[in-house]
Amino acid sequence: MQRLVFYFTLPWVLIAVAVGSAAAQVPVIDRANHTIAKQTAETTERILDTNKNILAAVEDTLKAVSGDRADVAGPLQDLAIGQGFSVSAMPPLDGVLTGGTLDLGAGNGEVARAATRFINSLQLVRSLSGQTGSDLPGDRSYEELIRSVASVSALTHGAQAATVLRRSAFESAGRTVGEAADIKGSIDQNTQLQVQSGLTLNEMIGVMNGAVTSLQAQNQRRLTDISNSRKALSYGD
Structure with a gap:
């Protein structure tokens, strides 16, 4: 009876060893890791997406505060003396009248x-x-007085005409301020307006100088x- 038991037990041992070896080769998943x-x-x-967004924001900021904005501020550069009368274009007083012609x-x-x-x-004579x-x-x-009268007359007429043009130009410019696409454009617009002012x-100082x-x-x-008069009185002495 003992021999029969031995032969029946051995296959089960072999099967157990084989199953154990096979189980040792199966990968184990660590769910926590x-x-x-x-x-x-x-x-x-x-984090990578955030860095991309930050980089895009930095690039947009750089574009907004740097670069040429001549197309935005350029239209404002002729508000003051770009058209019409300009005191700075007048010659000196002694050159206003040349050969009887006002220049x-x-x-x-x-x-x-x-x-x-x-x-x-x-x-006038x-x-x-x-x-x-x-x-x-x-x-x-007398000739100097005529030059002065002619200059003041020109200054008065020119300043009146220029005032109308400049008012219209500044009002038109005021409507465009704030339409710039970025801060650099707005700064350049404001700077140009300050220059024109x-x-x-x-x-105005030139007109006052004429006065x-x-x-x-x-x-x-x-x-x-x-x-x-003094010379005339001296003749009588």
């Missing part, structure tokens, strides 16, 4: 014609002595009259 690895991969992917420089032709019509309407090309102090003073202020020049001519005329 797999979960952590999956979470790490997802987190890394989100106010390039771009001021209509203003010169208006001032010439005003001077001609006064029907060419000189107090009646002499042509006289060097008498009275004649020279400065040029406009400079034009001061007219006072100087008036004082010069008074001095000449005083001097001539």
Whole structure:
């Protein structure tokens, strides 16, 4: 009976050994580590996406604060003296009248014609002595006074016409401010408006200088009259 038991037991042992060997070759999945690895991969992917978004935002910011915006600020550069009358284009006072013709420089032709019509309407004599090309102090003073009157007349007419044009230009520019696509465009627009405001202020200073020049001519005329009076009285002595 013992021999029979031995032969029946041996196959089961062999089968058990074979099954154990086969089970040892099957891979084992660590579910905890797999979960952590999956979470790490997802987190890394989100970090990469965030970095891409940050890079895109930095590039957009760089574009918004750098580069040329001439197409945005360029239309504003002629608000002050780009059209119409300009005091800075006028020649010096002694060059306003050349051969009896009023010359106010390039771009001021209509203003010169208006001032010439005003001077001609006064029907002034060419000189107090009646002499042509006289060097008498009275004649020279009178000629300077005519230049002053012509210049102030041109300044007044030109400034009035330019005021209308500049008001329209600044109102039109005001409607476009804020339409720039980015901050650099808005800054350039604001800078150009400041420049144009400065040029406009400079034009006003030029007009005031013309007024001061007219006072100087008036004082010069008074001095000449005083001097001539003194000379006339000295002849009687």
